Amino acid sequence: MTYRSITALKRDQSTCRACFEAGYPLESLPVIAPGSGQRAYLFGQAPGVVEGEERRPWRGRAGKTLRRWLDLDESSFYAAFYCASVTRCYPGRPASGRGDRTPTTEEQRLCERWRDEELRLLKPSLVVTVGGLAARRLLGVRSVGESVGVRYELDGAVAIPLPHPSGASSWLNLAENRARVADAVELIHAELARR
Numbered sequence: 001m002t003y004r005s006i007t008a009l010k011r012d013q014s015t016c017r018a019c020f021e022a023g024y025p026l027e028s029l030p031v032i033a034p035g036s037g038q039r040a041y042l043f044g045q046a047p048g049v050v051e052g053e054e055r056r057p058w059r060g061r062a063g064k065t066l067r068r069w070l071d072l073d074e075s076s077f078y079a080a081f082y083c084a085s086v087t088r089c090y091p092g093r094p095a096s097g098r099g100d101r102t103p104t105t106e107e108q109r110l111c112e113r114w115r116d117e118e119l120r121l122l123k124p125s126l127v128v129t130v131g132g133l134a135a136r137r138l139l140g141v142r143s144v145g146e147s148v149g150v151r152y153e154l155d156g157a158v159a160i161p162l163p164h165p166s167g168a169s170s171w172l173n174l175a176e177n178r179a180r181v182a183d184a185v186e187l188i189h190a191e192l193a194r195r
Helices: 006-013 049-054 061-070 074-080 105-122 132-139 175-194
Strands: 040-044 081-085 126-130 152-154 157-162
Touching: 006 105, 040 105, 040 132, 049 061, 061 074, 061 175, 074 081, 081 105, 105 132, 126 132, 126 175, 132 152, 132 157, 157 175
Parallel strands: 040 081, 040 126, 126 157
Antiparallel strands: 152 157
């Protein structure tokens, strides 16, 4: 389905149950980006438990870390970025009980239509991917580690990957990797200033 506006897309997205109907054990309804008119698109993996409860993106600990990296308060963050993710519902815990379950390839495919329509309608000038899954799905990179701090082109937009701010990975324990995040944030701020 092709949408004429972000408002219409969000209306339908808010009631989407495609993954649930396909038999996936989701733990929330879709998490919807607040606001409209943003020219930057932030693309993560999937909502966490707090986001699933509140149905608003980047509300938990990882969101606070991300906003700290970007040096943006909450209202400035949501005004700058249309927040989306590979899948739109909190996927629940994995069998191990540790962290959040990574959405299956089929769940990712079922949610692609939302991303494709958002990018078509918004025509963002800046795309920021957050985490490895988002960078692989949108930019085709092999590893988020090798792509942090690199500037990509994506259908006329600048794309800049960031690692996931959850703290689950030890990648950020190395000083050189934290420096790469700082470089990526500098690129992001430069692009935001051009808008």
